[in-house]
């Protein structure tokens with residue numbers, strides 16, 4: 304988290320400590336509402352099309368589980384889809400007899416747009432893809448998918464958990480009807496925060512799988528009225544400090560500019576990929592025509608978990624990505640796990656050189 308974001312978070316918590324939760328929410332109403340304004344600016348939509356949800360997964364779930372599927376309906380998704388989303392597809396497939404179709408990849412490893420187009424027919428009720436999958440630097444061609452979805456009048460759900468804060472996202476240019484994002488990754492916000500965008504025309508068509516007295520009003524003992532804005536997907540009780548801090552994180556990202564952020568990240572990432580590619584035994588595993596700031600690789604010499612631990616001893620943080628989060632993609636590619644080095648704009652070329660030097664040393668050694 305950048306300082307201005309953590310300061311806002313701490314200040315809000317301090318006010319809760321001093322004045323109480325309800326009192327602080329009342330006093331800070333403008334800051335709380337700023338979250339919607341900031342998120343709408345980030346995505347180029349209206350603030351009533353935004354909901355605050357506790358993470359990207361739950362934001363996605365609230366929208367996905369609102370679709371009423373019937374036997375024989377089809378969901379089109381990608382091979383690179385996030386496992387959590389595939390679990391939800393399967394749950395609905397088992398309940399309602401929905402068919403889940405994995406659209407093949409093209410030769411670059413991204414969703415094959417012509418294959419997607421060929422699969423469109425009256426059975427398809429939803430196109431749902433991960434924009435930037437969890438297990439690599441791939442950026443799926445969301446705009447092309449949006450064009451196809453729009454032409455066929457099929458709802459398009461985009462999981463851009465890892466896109467928000469990393470690349471410019473304009474829901475109108477992309478043509479998605481629903482988009483979810485997380486606070487804790489490229490937006491540099493607090494953990495346990497997320498956002499959901501739902502296009503206005505879609506909001507009234509989607510009845511959330513769960514309602515509470517924030518999402519709906521109890522008009523009489525037997526009558527309810529669901530909110531008409533995207534807040535129908537929210538909970539009454541929320542992490543308000545996180546909401547204010549997420550709004551600040553979005554404003555902070557926008558103050559740098561998403562084009563500038565993307566250019567810096569892409570430049571660093573391509574530099575790292577190039578350097579990794581020249582180390583003997585190392586294979587960069589990122590797919591796609593467009594590759595983002597997530598750089599993944601494997602090495603013949605040592606497994607990804609050993610590499611991560613050895614790097615941690617040198618105070619270099621990377622993570623590993625295993626087939627748990629990317630089962631279909633990793634099975635398709637014969638991968639078990641990869642090292643995942645995520646770069647942000649605050650990283651430097653010197654850090655990349657240092658990283659590569661340390662990595663080479665680690666790969667030369669058999670143990671630490």
Ligand SMILES: Cc1ncc(COP(=O)(O)O)c(C=O)c1O
Nearest residue numbers: 358359360385433436437464485
């Ligand atoms: C594509 C994708 N969607 C969703 C998530 C989950 O986000 P959150 O932790 O905010 O639920 C991840 C996390 O890695 C992800 O990569």
